[in-house]
Amino acid sequence: MERIRELFRLLSESFPPSPKFTETDVPDLSQKVLLVTGGSSGIGLELSRVLYHRGGRVIIAGRSEKSYNEAVSDIKANPPKGLNKFSKGSMEFLKIDLSDLTTIKPAAQDLLARVDRLDIAWYNAGVMIPPVGSKTKQGYELQWGTNVVAHFLLNRFLSPLQIKTAESAPTGTVRTIWVSSSAHHMGPKPYGINFDDINYEKTAQKPKPFLTYGQSKVGDVLLAYEYANIVSDKGIVSLSLNPGNLRSNLQRYIGNFVRAIISRLLLYPPRFGGLTELYAGFSPEPAATKGFAYVVPWGRIGILNKNVQTGLEKHDTAKKLWALLEKETDKYM
Template structure:
């Protein structure tokens, strides 16, 4: 019942108005470099389609070069809306397995050896409600390790180049986007992170998979918030967002609950427009600080508990310190 009440209160996110910022609003991206993790399918693929057909150099992070090649063929053969006659960019594969922290440093080193700027990063890849007990190679709860820890580590490597890029790039154009979800509303009490046992290793009963997924999405919000505190003065905009309730393979483990609410799912392109807004909308500036974006490209509210934790209990600083300590050995 509580979950149903919460969904009713989220009705603006569940049934959003039409997108105001779309492909036709995109500037020429020639000469700019972008990284999208999980860009071979779903929302990431649709985002890459837009970036490529507007002239951007697009690096796609993922585990499967075969999946990337299939996505690249699809993107090249099917232009994004309103961009069919625009100059094309390029698509490149970067191997990284976010369920294995040992792959992050080699991926970052390879990327940094090939590029001299990095304009926008979307930490887009994610896992949603896999079988309870699923773990990363390093023993993290799979959603937490994949959605939060690996992206945090990757960001540690990429931040210096983004800082350098911001020194000469147009104001507010260098951005880091941490993809969250409406599921952050379902994260554990009191403030969204179960700090006493983040991986639920000592829980007497199996955790609700939606709750652990929601916790990982709060983790993305907290990373975006804390990173904004650190880099806004350097010219980097750090944001988080809910891309929307979408028809993608992210729901492959969701089972009957997603079938029940399938009428509420939208095409992946609309989620890409949310990510596009976060990456390029001119009203999003370092002066605004951290903001949370909701479908299909609007500044919206965070969950009240999560916001309270950020503003009054320093949850982002606490999490950041934990992640720095845990990822140090992989630097």
């Protein structure tokens, strides 16, 4: 019976109902400071588009200033439908390479020198199924190091500013959003993280590509969950989400023929993923949970994979991961 329920949850996330929270539901963002990692393409670009056209100060973090400048031109030239009448915000580039932990501290220091508040951080950037064996500069499996470790370290630097922002901001408006995926259902058994060998270095058999990707997306869920335990009483809402199955450059490592078939049959335009992230950022429903929430397409409160939930509730997997990453990232603080 549980497998049937799990199947229906996956189908619901893969073929969601029409969105109820759209661009025109986003409030006035003037005076708000908003960070989007990976905001120059895909879902992050669609998210940044709305934030700018609703008046926010949008910090777009990424590796390439050229890609940022192209995104800015696109965003300014193509406002979302229904937002033409509103005052525009501003956009700024923050140079960071999430595959190299030595770039995190300088980027964070740069940001903290520029802003005196941080209302919402979307840890949106990610890597999906690169060639097996791909590593970060520090030797982490590329998806784990980029999607999980780097965002954890960045959050260590930015958390005090968000806590300060929450002291004077309206209740429930300061949020940290760790972007996961439906792939969190595919993490390794039993509870989503292979703690004995996270980087799969002790096994001669290469892991399946979606196994390591799924593990990284479980990692994002666990960080959101534990961060909620740490800061919810300080006024910060910590969420994770599945933005949906979307056409984006995340699929760049999949073969062209397979990608074309998947895109035609199963994937949606990136705008819809942006709507999921907007719901997580601005809808009152996630804040009403008074703790962690998992958001699913195109803006609904969802249910985690049963095994991942069991690990959280009965085996403290989130606390274990948090402690592990604190120890591993201390040298980069």
